[in-house]
Amino acid sequence: MKMLGNFLRVAVRILVRDRLYTLLNVAGLAIGIAAASMxxxxxxxxxxxxxxxSKAGQIYRVDKTEFVPGxxxxxxxSTAKPLGPMLKQDFPEVEAMVRVHSESVVVSRDGNAFRxxxxxxxxxxxxxxDLPFIAGDPGTALAAPGTVVLPESLARKYFNGVDILGxxxxxxxxxxxxxxxVIRDLPTNTHLRRDAMLTNIGTRLGENFDGWFTRMDTTWNTNFIRTYILVKPGTDPAALTARFPAFLAARDPNYLSTGTNKPAKALVLTGLTHIHTDPTGVSANxxxxxxxxxxxxxxxLGIAIVNFVNLSTARSSLRVREVAVRKALGAPRGMLIGQFIVESVLLTLVAAVLGYVLLEMLMPTFVSALGIRFDRGYLYSPWLLVAELVGVLAVGGLAGLYPALVLSRPTASVLLKGGTVSSGGSAVRTLLVVAQFSAAILLAISTIVIFQQTRYVSSQQLGFNAEGVLLVRELHQPEARAHIESFRQALLRIPGVAQAGASFHAPADGSDSTDNYHVPGTVDDGTIVFRSEFIGHDYLQAMGVRLLAGRLFDRAATADALRDPAAAPGEGINNVRPTDPLGRTVVLSWRAAQRLGFHTAEEAVGRQVIYDVDYPLTIIGVVDDLQFNSARTELQPTAFLLDERGLDVMAVRLTPAAGAATLAAIDQLWKDTFPTIPANREFLDDHIRDAYTGEMxxxxxxxxxTGLAILIACLGLFGLAAFTAQRRTKEIGLRKVLGAGVTDIVRLLVWQFSKPVMVANLIAWPLAWLGLSRWLQGYAYRIALNPLVFAVPGLAALVIAWxxxxxxxxxxxxxxxVDALRYE
Amino acid sequence: MLKLVDLTKVYRTEEVETTALNQVNIHIKQGEFVAIMGPSGCGKSSLLNIVGMLDNPSSGQYWFGDEDVAGYGERKLADIRKKNIGFIFQSFNLIDELTVFENVELALLYHDIPARERKERVKEALAKVNIAHRESHLPQQLSGGQQQRVAIARAVVSRPRMLLADEPTGNLDSANGEEVMNMLTELNGEGTTIVMVTHSMPHAQYARRIINLFDGQVVAENLRAA
Known part of the structure; x- marks a missing residue:
């Protein structure tokens, strides 16, 4: 114990004496620890x-894989509504089943409507x-229709309290x-919606919803509801999944097994704890x-640790004399080793504490920059503390052990004579510096390429003019449906509005409706699949698409008139299905026209194409290809079809002169026309950009x-340069005596540290090339890797090192x- | 060649002020061989450092040729030093990581001399001090006398007008010491001005003039009959 006190005293003194070194070492490691912890x-x-x-291990979500030819x-x-009850009925190992459908409702408070x-x-x-209840009984709360369970925050929002049963x-x-x-607000790490109310599946939520929702009870081809099952303990999900095809064949009237040329489906189970990271659905990638x-x-963290080890070992070689004296005075080797390790661990501990403080301070910024939800409680998780403690002992021990072993080995007399110790250490240090800068340069190149690619995909050829288009949504609300056209007319009267047209979906909505198409006279083998976009008459004009041949939809053209969905079939249309469009004309994208075998856009105009099974459409125009999804997907051949039964979003093209007054007028118009529906509008270019926020x-x-990595690497380089300058003081003095000027000396030292950075470039470049090429493969439209992007970070690293x-x-x-020579 | 007028050097630390040189006046002519003697701490090394332009005086004038360099900055001093002055140290001061050849070559690297000529001149200098056969050895592999011969080769390879030697024989046995002194004499014979600090009276006798320092002042000058 007495010895430990002595070690600590000496350690603290040395750390205080070599302030610069201590600062660099601690700061670098602290930043590294904070960053890595975050x-x-x-x-x-x-x-x-x-x-x-509590039953997470037994809960699965039932997902559906669709196999569409081509x-x-x-x-x-999303699955069909009847699936859940049937699963429970047919499989004894399914203990319980829950379906979850998310519906938007409007609640009013103090005269304001909230969605x-x-x-x-x-x-x-x-x-x-099993979410914790504040009030009510979990066993019965959702047992009957007509009840609602609120999370605490919504309870306070609408009732100013939680004691609100009944x-x-x-x-x-x-x-x-x-x-x-009333339940506690959900923690951040659940895939369930946090801000939602809960009600029984039988609850009536309004005429429109109720009718549709009841119809869905027997509909197998509309997939919209999430189905979760709780299985008996010990159930093998793979064995269960293997029995699904037979189940579907027996239950689902539309079921087609995989392996045919027709669209088919299969059910798969996703474990509850894997849902968030599963590539299914929204959290792709x-x-x-x-x-x-x-x-x-x-x-x-690696760069920071390397710094720490490098600086520690480098500095220790300056302590040859101290070690020699201690040895001469009879210090056993073990004690010397202990001394170095105590010093090193002490320094690491200081860094860890500092890193933890940094983490505390920066985590909120980090979390909000990421746009994620995060409970602060995780900062105090015992696992984090244990991990940090283990890290401190490992890094501190490692950094202390190496010099301890090297310095304590030779006899005192060798050391006192100033014999050469740890000369091999400098090679290791150089190697580590190379590794650090390789990593930093690799990161820098990746960052630039990711930025470039993101900017490229968000600004690439969309096929329409996304600028100056306002999207006004929620037109599918029952109280809005009947007034879409009058609302459109009113919009057109607002100064600053150039054009307006409605559609089922806007670009980048993630809509994905596809159908089979074929040219009359050919066999429909199900291989020609186009994206179907259902739109109103004026939508394409409002979007500013580029017309290649023919014309766009026109209210004045009789051919473009909509058929009455209620009218009896006729005019050569025998079996009209509810899903067929209301128009009889179609506008195709260029790719779609090509896919049908037309060689020019003009050739397609006036020809017929069959939608789905037997609904004929006349091609009236061909437009340039449009990008409706994120650039990860390839441009899809698209057919634009007239319909009005699901119009939801109005694309409003504004004139360049339109300003705040125009927007205010549109908002006012909405409020006057649809007072019960909360306004929901956004600019199309923002909306498209939103699709890339993940990448951004x-x-x-x-x-x-990357900035941090480079900063930490440079801290290390700075420390090493200081160390080298000090260690080479005599040599530098001599060189000066022999006539070296300031520039000669600077060049000498700078060159010494340039070499590892240059070697690092040679290592980083091919690695970056390989990694980024693979990453870019994930995009249908991607930038070419520019050699300049590789050269610039490398050069920058060199300059920064200089x-x-x-x-x-x-x-x-x-x-x-003379100062240098006297040092000796 | 050089003239020191009322040259004073004061070292200051936080607490003490030490006068290492006090109003020193010395005149050294081209081609002279001067020995500076005196007890430890008398200011010999300080004087040599200033004469060698490794340090600035606190006050007074230092005329080198027709320039007063006393107030010059490091950059200017380095330039004059490089062209005119060679150094020999008691502890040789060879760079451990460089070979004999590279150590000597170092003195030419900072002059604009093409590689081929550099090589020739290094070989020539090494031959002159009889160490050419060891040119690829590292300093640690040589004896003290050999190391000092390398140091002399390094000092003369750039053909300085003046050679400053700080106890060049201090770390050598008498036989090696004699050899070094003979070399210096020879160099002086060829026209190089030599200023040498020494403790050894016998070695000081090689010089033509002996300056005695005590407590930072010149107390005696003795001319030896040629």
């Missing part, structure tokens, strides 16, 4: 979704998802629901991003951490040579 916590958070439900299979998390999410769920919901929540359409429970972030965290954030995040080292070198070089 990323690590985030990744941990993202990979531990839904694990807190494209990759796609898995959706809220209502999760329509089966009564067993809380049996699967109170009534009234929707603007007149429906009343009785509050049967998340797992890849998380792995990437983990790699970045490792790189940043990845880019920003990467840029930030600046870092040159300052030191200049100071040493400018000193009077």
């Amino acid at each position: 990323l690590g916590l985030y990744v941990w958070h993202e990979t531990h979704y839904d694990g807190f439900f 494209r990759m299979p796609i898995t959706y998390d 809220e999410r209502m999760q329509v769920v089966d009564g067993d919901f809380f049996r699967l998802f 109170r009534t929540l009234t929707l603007t359409n007149g429906i009343s629901l009785t509050v049967s429970g 998340l797992l890849g991003v998380l792995h990437g972030l983990l790699a970045v965290a490792a790189v940043v 954030r990845q880019g920003t995040l990467l840029a930030g951490f 600046v870092t080292v040159a300052g030191h070198a200049a100071r040493v070089a400018a000193a009077k040579p």
Whole structure:
């Protein structure tokens, strides 16, 4: 114990004496620890979704994979409404089943309408998802229709409290629901909606919804509801999945097995804890991003640790004399080793504490920059503390052990004579510097390429003019449907509005409706699949598409008149299905026209194409290809069809002169026309950009951490340069005596540190090339890798290294040579 | 060649002020061989450092040729030094990582001399001090006398007008010491001005003039009959 006190005293003195070194060492490591902890916590958070439900291991979501000829299979998390009850009925190992449908409802408070999410769920919901109740009984809260369970925040929003069992929540359409429970707000790491109310699946939510929702009870080809099952303990999900095809064949009247040329489907199970990171649905690519972030965290921390080890070992070689004296006075080797390790661990501990403080301070910024939700409680998780402690001992021990072993080995007399010790250490240090800069340059190149690609995809040829288009949504609301055309007419009267047209979906909405098409006289083998966009007459004009041949839809053209959906079939149309469009004309994208075998756009105009099975359409125009999805997907051949039964979004093209007054007038018009529907508008270009926020954030995040990595690497380089300058003081003095000028000395030192950075470039370039080429493969439209992008970060790293080292070198070089010689 | 007028050097630390040189006046002519003697701490090394332009005086004048360099900055001093002055140290001061050849070549690297001529001149200098056969050795592999011969080769390879030697024989046995002194004499014979600090009276006798310093002041000058 006495010895430990002595070690600590000496350690503290040395750390205080070599302030610059201590500062560099601690700062670099602290930043590295903070950065890696942030990323690590985030990744941990993202990979531990839904694990807190007590039966998480037995809960699966039933997903559906669609096999459509001519494209990759796609898995959706939406299923048909009858699926859940049938599963429960047919499979004894399914203990309970819950379906979740999210419907938007409007609640009024103090005269203002608020759109809220209502999760329509089966009564067993809380049996699967055991969320803590503040009021009410989980067993019965959702047992009957007409009740509602609110999360705490919504309870406070509408009732100013949580003691509200039995109170009534009234929707603007007149429906009343009785509050049967209040639950705590959901934690951040669940895939369930946090801000939603819950009601029984039998609850009536309004005429329009009720009719449709009841119809769905027997409909197998509309997939819209999420189905979760709770299986008996010990059930093998793979064995269960293997029995699904037979089940579907028996239950689903439309079922077609895979392996035919027709669209087919299969059911798959996704474990509850894997839903968030599963590539199905909205969180696509998340797992890849998380792995990437983990790699970045490792790189940043690695660079910091390398610094620490490098600086520690470098500095220790300046302590030969001290070690020699201690040895001469009889210190055993073990004690010397202990001394170095105590010093090193102490320094690491200081860095870890500092890093933790940084983490505390920066985590909120980090979380909001990422746009994620994150409970602060994770910062205090014991696992984090244990991990940090283990890290401290490992890094501190490692950094201390190496010099301890090297310095304590030779005998005192060798050391006192100033014999050569740890000369091999400098080679290791150079190697580590090379590794650091390779990693930093790799990160920098990746960041630039990700930025470039993101900008490219968000600004690439869309096929329409996305600028100056306002999207006004919610027209599918029952109270709006009948007034779409009059609303459109009113819009056109507002100064600053040039054109307006409605559609079912806007670009980048993620809509994905496809149908089979074929030319009359050919065999429909199901291989020609186009994206079907159902639109109103004026939509294409409002979007500003480029017409290649023919014309766009025209209200004045009799050919474009809509048939009456209620009228009896006739005029050569025998079996009109409810899903067939209301128009008899079609506008095709150029790719679609080509796919049908037309060689020019003009050739297609006036010809016929069959929609689905036997609904004939006349091609009136061909437009340039349009990008309706994110650039990850290839341009899809598209057919534009007239319909009005699902128009939801109005594309309003504004004149360049339109300003705030125009927007205000549109908002006012909405409020006057549809007072019960909350306004929902956005600019199309913003909306498209939103589709790339994931990539944008990845880019920003990467840029930030690349900056950090380079900063930490430079801190290390700065420290090493200081050390080298000090160690080479005598040599530099001599060189000056022999006539070396300041520039000669600066050049000497700068060159010494340029070499590893240049070698690092040679290592980073091919790695970056390989990695980024693979990453870009994920995009249908991608930039070419520009050699300049590789050269610039490399050069920048070199320049930064120069600046870092040159300052030191200049100071040493400018000193009077006599100081250098006297040092000896 | 050089003239020191009322040259004073004061070292200051936070607490003490030490006068290393006090109003020193010395005149050294081209081609002279001067020995500076005196007890430890008398200011010999300070004087040599200033004469060698490794350090600036606190006050006074230092005329080198027709320039007063006393107030010159490091950049200017380095330039004059490089062209005119060679150094020999008691502890040789060879760079451990460089070979004998590279150590000597170092003195030419900072002059604009093409590689081929550099090589020739290094070989020539090494031959002159009889160490040519060891040119690819590292300093640690040589004896003290050999190391000092390398240091002399390095000092003369750039053909300085003046050679400053700080106890060049201090770390050598008498036989090696004699050899070094003979070399210096020979160089002086060829016209190089030599200023040498030494503790050894016998070695000081090689010089033509002996300056005695005590407490930072010149206390005696003795001319030896040629």
